[in-house]
Amino acid sequence: MALLISPSVLSCDFANIQRDVEMLNSSVADWFHIDVMDGVFVPNISFGFPVISAITRHATKTMDVHLMIANPDRYIEDFKKAGADILTVHYEACPHLHRTIQAIQAAGMRAGVALNPHTPVSLLEDVIQDLDLVLIMSVNPGFGGQKFIKNAVNKVVQTKDLIHRTGSKALIEVDGGVNIETGLQLVKAGADVLVAGSFVFNSTNPQQTIQDLKNLK
Numbered sequence: 001m002a003l004l005i006s007p008s009v010l011s012c013d014f015a016n017i018q019r020d021v022e023m024l025n026s027s028v029a030d031w032f033h034i035d036v037m038d039g040v041f042v043p044n045i046s047f048g049f050p051v052i053s054a055i056t057r058h059a060t061k062t063m064d065v066h067l068m069i070a071n072p073d074r075y076i077e078d079f080k081k082a083g084a085d086i087l088t089v090h091y092e093a094c095p096h097l098h099r100t101i102q103a104i105q106a107a108g109m110r111a112g113v114a115l116n117p118h119t120p121v122s123l124l125e126d127v128i129q130d131l132d133l134v135l136i137m138s139v140n141p142g143f144g145g146q147k148f149i150k151n152a153v154n155k156v157v158q159t160k161d162l163i164h165r166t167g168s169k170a171l172i173e174v175d176g177g178v179n180i181e182t183g184l185q186l187v188k189a190g191a192d193v194l195v196a197g198s199f200v201f202n203s204t205n206p207q208q209t210i211q212d213l214k215n216l217k
């Protein structure tokens with residue numbers, strides 16, 4: 001499968017969201033990565049439903065929504081209404097993870113589970129066959145622009161192995177500190193989707209940067 005690129009809108013210019021969304025529409029990006037932070041599960045607050053709906057109105061690609069919030073079950077239908085196609089929750093935020101995954105899929109979205117850097121891949125063994133996506137965090141969630149944690153590469157290899165052993169159809173996405181160098185390591189390890197925020201939006205030519213990530217193999 002071709003590598004997918006999901007630029008993180010968290011690093012866009014919020015005073016020019018429509019302009020940046022249109023830039024992504026006309027780039028080779030595959031998905032829009034939407035980071036939702038609640039100031040409880042993570043020590044930062046990003047944005048909520050009005051902003052997500054505004055992005056959805058202009059975006060022409062898959063909406064890949066990453067929830068860094070406590071108790072995500074309360075809002076599953078609201079994220080569907082705001083335009084989410086893929087809804088990813090954190091393992092660490094879901095005491096009834098299996099139920100949460102079922103609820104996301106019943107609402108008509110693909111379901112992902114994110115693992116913080118300290119959370120082992122092996123904890124997904126009993127849900128991997130139900131998942132559409134595994135999101136390996138390569139930074140501690142909460143902020144863009146952080147340094148890549150190298151152990152994420154090992155976790156991609158472990159996730160790939162788990163997927164092969166169980167016949168799961170889940171995609172492996174990696175989020176945090178992705179650039180050309182770390183992206184290459186992740187692709188070689190078996191990543192299917194790369195998220196990139198600051199690397200794309202801080203570059204002088206974001207569309208070319210997305211193309212450069214897309215060309216990694």
Ligand code: DX5
Binds near residue numbers: 008035141
């Ligand atoms: C981190 C977010 C990431 C973030 C990535 O909590 O989940 O999606 O925006 O930003 P970069 O690519 O700058 O590390």
Ligand code: ZN
Binds near residue numbers: 008034035066175195
């Ligand atoms: Zn994210």
